[in-house]
Amino acid sequence: MQILQVEGSLVCTSRIEGIKHSVFRIVRDKNGVRQAATDPVGAKPGDWVFLASGSAARFAAGDFEILTDLTISGVIDHWEPDA
Numbered sequence: 903m904q905i906l907q908v909e910g911s912l913v914c915t916s917r918i919e920g921i922k923h924s925v926f927r928i929v930r931d932k933n934g935v936r937q938a939a940t941d942p943v944g945a946k947p948g949d950w951v952f953l954a955s956g957s958a959a960r961f962a963a964g965d966f967e968i969l970t971d972l973t974i975s976g977v978i979d980h981w982e983p984d985a
Contacts, residue, residue: 904953908945920969939972950978
C-alpha cells in the first residue's frame with residue numbers, strides 16, 4: 903500500500919470496456935511524482951489517501967474486471983506526513 907495526496911481529477915472522454923465508468927484521480931507523493939488511480943471512495947483534492955496496487959487494486963476497485971493497477975482504498979482522516 904502507498905500513501906499519496908489527491909491532486910485532482912482526470913477526465914477521459916474515450917475508454918475501453920475494461921475501464922467501465924471508473925472515476926480517476928491524479929495522486930502525487932510528497933516529492934511531486936504523479937500517478938493516475940481509480941477512485942471508488944470519492945476522495946477530494948487535498949485528501950491524503952492510501953492505495954492498493956497491483957492485482958489487489960482490482961479487488962479494491964470493487965469489481966475484479968476493472969483494469970487498474972492503482973486504486974484509492976480509503977481517505978486518511980488524520981495523518982501528519984512529516985512526522
